[in-house]
Amino acid sequence: MKKYGLYPGCVMPTEQYALEKSIREVLQLLDIELVDLKGFSCCGEPLKSVNQMMTITLSARNLAIAEKEGLDLIVPCPMCHLALSDCKRILDTDPSMNQKVNKFLEDEGLKYTGKSNVFHTVEILHNVVGIEKIKEKVKKSLKELKVATHYGCHLFRPSEVGRPVDSENPQEIENILKAIGANPMDYPEKLDCCGGLLNANLPESALTKTGQKLQKVQEQGFDVFIDVCPWCHRQYDTKQKKAGETVAAKLEMPVMYLTQLLGLSFGISEEKIGLDLNLSPVDKLKLGGK
Amino acid sequence: MGNKIGVFVCHCGINIASTVDVKELVNYARTLDKVIVSKDYKYMCSDVGANLIKDSIKKNKLDGVVIACCSPRMHEHTFRGVVEAGGINAFNLEISNIREQCSWAHDDKDLATSKAKALIRGAVAKARLLEPLETSKIKVVPKALVIGGGISGIQAALDLAEEGHKVYLVEKSPSIGGRMAQLDKTFPTLDCSSCILTPKMMEAANNPNVELLTYSEVASVDGSIGNYSVKIKKKARYVDIDKCTGCGDCIAACRLKDRISSEFDEGMGKRSAIYMPFPQAIPLKCTIDKEHCLQLTRGKCGTGPLCVESCEAGAIDFKQKDEEIEVNVGVIIVATGYDLLDPQSLYEYGYTRSKDVITSLQMERLISSSGPTTGEILRPSNGEKPKSITYILCVGSRDETQCTWCCRIGCMSALKHVYLLKEKLGDDVEINICYTDIRSFGKGYEEFYRNIRGMKTNFFRGRPSEVRNAKDHLSIDIFDTTTNKLFEIKTDLVVLVPALVPRADAEDFARLLRISQSADGFLLEAHPKLRPIDTFTGGIFITGCCQGPKDIQDSVAQSSGAAARAANILSKKELEAEPLISYVEEDLCSGCSTCISVCAYNAIELVKEDDKSHAKVNEALCMGCGACVASCPSGAMQQRGYKDKQLKPMIEETLKK
Numbered sequence: 045m046k047k048y049g050l051y052p053g054c055v056m057p058t059e060q061y062a063l064e065k066s067i068r069e070v071l072q073l074l075d076i077e078l079v080d081l082k083g084f085s086c087c088g089e090p091l092k093s094v095n096q097m098m099t100i101t102l103s104a105r106n107l108a109i110a111e112k113e114g115l116d117l118i119v120p121c122p123m124c125h126l127a128l129s130d131c132k133r134i135l136d137t138d139p140s141m142n143q144k145v146n147k148f149l150e151d152e153g154l155k156y157t158g159k160s161n162v163f164h165t166v167e168i169l170h171n172v173v174g175i176e177k178i179k180e181k182v183k184k185s186l187k188e189l190k191v192a193t194h195y196g197c198h199l200f201r202p203s204e205v206g207r208p209v210d211s212e213n214p215q216e217i218e219n220i221l222k223a224i225g226a227n228p229m230d231y232p233e234k235l236d237c238c239g240g241l242l243n244a245n246l247p248e249s250a251l252t253k254t255g256q257k258l259q260k261v262q263e264q265g266f267d268v269f270i271d272v273c274p275w276c277h278r279q280y281d282t283k284q285k286k287a288g289e290t291v292a293a294k295l296e297m298p299v300m301y302l303t304q305l306l307g308l309s310f311g312i313s314e315e316k317i318g319l320d321l322n323l324s325p326v327d328k329l330k331l332g333g334k
Numbered sequence: 335m336g337n338k339i340g341v342f343v344c345h346c347g348i349n350i351a352s353t354v355d356v357k358e359l360v361n362y363a364r365t366l367d368k369v370i371v372s373k374d375y376k377y378m379c380s381d382v383g384a385n386l387i388k389d390s391i392k393k394n395k396l397d398g399v400v401i402a403c404c405s406p407r408m409h410e411h412t413f414r415g416v417v418e419a420g421g422i423n424a425f426n427l428e429i430s431n432i433r434e435q436c437s438w439a440h441d442d443k444d445l446a447t448s449k450a451k452a453l454i455r456g457a458v459a460k461a462r463l464l465e466p467l468e469t470s471k472i473k474v475v476p477k478a479l480v481i482g483g484g485i486s487g488i489q490a491a492l493d494l495a496e497e498g499h500k501v502y503l504v505e506k507s508p509s510i511g512g513r514m515a516q517l518d519k520t521f522p523t524l525d526c527s528s529c530i531l532t533p534k535m536m537e538a539a540n541n542p543n544v545e546l547l548t549y550s551e552v553a554s555v556d557g558s559i560g561n562y563s564v565k566i567k568k569k570a571r572y573v574d575i576d577k578c579t580g581c582g583d584c585i586a587a588c589r590l591k592d593r594i595s596s597e598f599d600e601g602m603g604k605r606s607a608i609y610m611p612f613p614q615a616i617p618l619k620c621t622i623d624k625e626h627c628l629q630l631t632r633g634k635c636g637t638g639p640l641c642v643e644s645c646e647a648g649a650i651d652f653k654q655k656d657e658e659i660e661v662n663v664g665v666i667i668v669a670t671g672y673d674l675l676d677p678q679s680l681y682e683y684g685y686t687r688s689k690d691v692i693t694s695l696q697m698e699r700l701i702s703s704s705g706p707t708t709g710e711i712l713r714p715s716n717g718e719k720p721k722s723i724t725y726i727l728c729v730g731s732r733d734e735t736q737c738t739w740c741c742r743i744g745c746m747s748a749l750k751h752v753y754l755l756k757e758k759l760g761d762d763v764e765i766n767i768c769y770t771d772i773r774s775f776g777k778g779y780e781e782f783y784r785n786i787r788g789m790k791t792n793f794f795r796g797r798p799s800e801v802r803n804a805k806d807h808l809s810i811d812i813f814d815t816t817t818n819k820l821f822e823i824k825t826d827l828v829v830l831v832p833a834l835v836p837r838a839d840a841e842d843f844a845r846l847l848r849i850s851q852s853a854d855g856f857l858l859e860a861h862p863k864l865r866p867i868d869t870f871t872g873g874i875f876i877t878g879c880c881q882g883p884k885d886i887q888d889s890v891a892q893s894s895g896a897a898a899r900a901a902n903i904l905s906k907k908e909l910e911a912e913p914l915i916s917y918v919e920e921d922l923c924s925g926c927s928t929c930i931s932v933c934a935y936n937a938i939e940l941v942k943e944d945d946k947s948h949a950k951v952n953e954a955l956c957m958g959c960g961a962c963v964a965s966c967p968s969g970a971m972q973q974r975g976y977k978d979k980q981l982k983p984m985i986e987e988t989l990k991k
Contacts, residue, residue, distance in 0.1 A: 212681040230687075232802035232809075 050078040053121035060274035062318030066303035074173045089127035103131030108154035116161040122198035128162045167208045170216040178223040183311035185225035192266040193217045196273035224309040238276040254279040255291030269299045281324045299324040336398025340371040344378035344403035353437040355447045384416045391420030398461040404433040423466030430457035456988030463980045467913040474560040475664040482669035484512020486878025486889045493897030495543035509615035518702040521750040522782035535616045559873030570654040572622035577649035580618035584641035600696045603706025665900040672879035675730040675833040684801035689714040691828045720826035722764040730833035737833040742883045744831040749786045766792040834883040914975040915956040922970035923948035929962035
């Protein structure tokens with residue numbers, strides 16, 4: 045059992061419960077132990093355009109908490125993952141920034157030294173657990189299942205910060221899906237944005253982006269749409285109906301978290317991976333051997 | 335040994351005199367042991383300065399001279415001549431660099447002056463110990479080797495041949511002609527590329543002074559300026575070129591006809607296993623591709639090789655072997671050209687995902703009337719005429735993640751294509767150009783650009799984010815920075831204009847010739863402005879795109895330059911060899927071979943005399959770099975003019991308080 049701290053962020057524990065449930069179930073089965081740490085705050089990313097120093101300090105604070113427990117972090121939200129990675133990059137290369145931030149952390153008795161590393165769920169599955177181990181756990185092969193993958197912008201850009209996957213042609217999720225027998229297929233819109241970040245001031249545009257991508261995916265005859273980011277999932281799953289109305293299309297695309305599909309393939313019950321929480325028509329999906 | 339030394343201090347205008355007190359230096363020098371005369375002048379390198387030195391040598395019967403001035407790299411050669419004209423050995427001169435290493439580096443006049451005194455003190459100490467040296471002579475082999483048979487190599491070879499020098503022109507592919515032979519027309523004059531190149535190729539083939547060595551590669555290079563000995567591997571063609579008439583019957587007969595991707599057509603067309611790269615190939619002889627030929631790969635070709643059956647001249651010879659020849663030449667001109675960046679490294683441009691994404695060189699083959707489609711522009715995916723064509727410039731060029739440099743030909747070649755495509759497909763074809771800047775810098779280029787702008791072409795300034803497959807067409811998102819608008823281009827054919835990169839084997843090749851590469855991987859010139867054709871290795875010159883991206887006109891000009899530089903050497907019977915090279919104190923040498931391992935010029939060998947081995951320096955090969963001297967654990971290696979017993983007193987004196 046390898047131990048990691050779980051950094052939940054804000055979207056997952058407040059509305060995207062299915063992501064958390066499925067991650068906890070699937071990782072446990074793959075011999076990854078998740079430890080809940082006390083005292084985490086916001087990653088700081090939403091403040092970046094207003095107060096960069098605050099963003100970095102908040103990120104550093106969370107990293108310092110993990111460091112205190114001597115744990116590396118699993119960060120399922122790509123946006124939080126970006127914030128923590130960027131903070132790490134800055135503090136590990138800029139001594140004066142490091143000093144300034146540590147001054148703020150002193151009040152709480154925390155210290156950032158850079159010992160703890162930050163991993164995304166996809167990295168853990170692909171690089172730590174490994175494809176072979178995932179193959180071993182498969183109970184139901186998802187043969188012939190045509191899968192469209194969606195990584196979410198924050199997982200692959202900006203490349204200069206150092207992201208878990210390639211910025212132009214990521215293949216990690218595809219490799220994981222192949223391991224459970226599914227058939228992930230390339231499609232031109234794969235890297236397109238979900239629109240989620242436009243929600244605050246241009247909600248119409250946000251839904252248009254969401255709807256356009258789903259429409260293309262549906263036209264190309266995919267069986268299921270897989271994502272890993274709670275923000276993206278909110279667009280594609282939770283708001284699918286509204287997105288369909290915005291682009292005047294009838295959208296009926298089953299949308300699932302990667303860990304949910306893995307759970308199904310590993311024979312975990314639908315309830316345990318929170319499939320009942322998905323609002324997209326996941327019932328449509330007829331899985332082999334079900 | 336210098337017993338009567340003169341010290342001459344140069345003001346270098348105010349370059350030295352403004353920070354160093356020259357008068358004080360002159361007075362100080364007079365106080366040094368063995369110095370009997372000391373003078374200063376505003377410009378020691380001028381005629382007046384030179385005469386001042388000469389007259390002083392004669393008048394005072396000097397036997398050693400110290401000149402305190404600029405770096406020896408600047409004027410040492412000049413001053414050696416001056417000293418010799420004064421009547422003493424040219425090597426009884428020591429330069430004290432008080433400009434680059436003193437006046438330019440410091441502000442405080444007092445401190446700079448005292449440092450200059452220390453430098454002169456050291457130089458005088460060495461001058462007291464200098465010995466006269468004799469320059470030896472190297473016989474020049476009046477022949478040249480040109481590596482690379484593209485337009486650059488051909489031009490250099492022809493220029494040298496015309497001056498009466500024998501030239502070996504080595505080309506690794508079966509025909510000379512290079513990249514230019516692949517082009518349809520040339521910018522900005524729209525000359526037919528083959529029509530202006532073929533006569534030059536013919537000339538090279540027919541000139542009695544040029545020996546063509548096609549399908550050959552340089553295997554090793556030894557020796558130095560004036561006398562290089564070069565081994566050349568002549569790859570087996572499996573065709574007797576004396577018998578082959580170039581009729582092409584075998585090509586038509588080959589069982590693999592139209593089955594092998596043609597390198598010359600950049601994969602747009604097919605060829606046989608026995609082939610001629612293009613109809614105007616020189617020599618007009620066939621070559622068998624041993625990677626594909628059934629007889630050569632499997633030992634069996636149906637009931638018997640059809641090429642042998644069809645060849646009336648009986649030229650095919652499967653027993654032919656690679657052959658190695660050795661030639662001696664005085665100079666080498668390198669003209670090995672460039673590669674195109676493989677657009678696969680930019681995944682977003684979809685080169686691997688769609689057949690309808692091609693490179694500009696592939697387009698060049700489509701446009702060419704001798705190309706795979708006989709000049710018809712057809713989409714590779716379905717063989718139909720495209721209604722819309724989009725060019726993406728700077729693919730990998732001027733890009734921090736790929737190549738930082740400009741390819742210098744991309745803009746103009748795309749503009750040329752616009753003209754040719756409009757001519758072939760009519761005005762209906764829509765042409766989009768996505769550019770970073772249009773760089774039309776050469777003579778007549780800007781005028782050409784202006785003409786094209788009038789030809790109903792859409793120019794978008796920006797880099798497309800992605801090329802996408804969409805049902806029957808391609809789609810490109812581009813943010814145009816001149817209008818600040820996002821455009822979606824729907825197009826049938828995308829042409830990528832990739833960066834020009836060094837040849838894939840440039841590093842090995844540079845090592846083979848012992849020449850350097852710049853950070854970008856292209857071959858390095860000795861000076862970017864004043865010695866753009868020379869390398870740091872004497873007698874080796876570079877021209878064309880192996881030195882950096884350039885267009886045909888610049889390549890040809892540089893090649894004539896290279897030929898002229900090379901002729902400077904070839905026209906002399908003998909060259910003077912620098913005597914400042916290393917030698918072995920045989921009694922001290924233990925034969926450990928450390929020096930041999932550090933010598934970059936293969937100039938040292940181990941010889942055995944009466945049970946004892948010692949190192950021996952080949953004086954013709956030694957370049958005087960000093961690596962062996964520094965590495966020798968027993969002090970047996972010494973360099974003339976820089977012996978330990980000359981340098982140590984110099985250091986001691988310089989550092990003395």
